[in-house]
Amino acid sequence: MIKGLYAITPDETNTELLLTKVALALQGGISVLQYRNKLADYPLQTQQARAILPLCRQYRVPFIINDSVKLCLTLDADGVHIGADDGNLAEIRSKIGKGKLLGASCYNRWDLALAAAKAGVDYVAFGACFASSTKPNAPVADLSLFELAKAQLSIPVVAIGGINLANAGQAIAAGASSVAVIHAIFNADDVKLSAQKFTQLFSNQA
16 A cells, blocks of 8 residues: 655665665655666666665565566566556556556546556556656646545555645645655755654644
């Protein structure tokens, strides 16, 4: 079940530094970790993801690979997250099997969310919910999408894009099961404390 703080790794080529930050985020209580590094080639991605996997196992946190079904299956990671142009979801579900998590980016489109749910994904993500430094030209996803998804979908819904401690509560209140965060965690002066503060937002909703 995807719920709570969903951390996405930054584009960090220094593996030792990345592992240090991931360990701190795990200590801070993240619920899910997605490995995403757009600056790394496949060998470096493999090296980094292989090093992160045992940390996630230690904390019993699902480890999801961004885009690469190949890397997910090579490492026997817990799942894969797919963008709209990164493959057919039904085919990917068949390839990875029912035992692994499959997530899909739906941007600001309800039709993509419905199609993804029909294809058998475990969760969908809407965003950018707020101005995003990672994807500054991303379409804006209205928070009403989360209300709609909560009412009509039986799978978790993740909010992504420009999320920080000041605005995360808005997405959670609108119905987001989880908030996906990169910079507000991994660029924080205190990675562990930042993760703890995000996690507390979900405790406050209980």
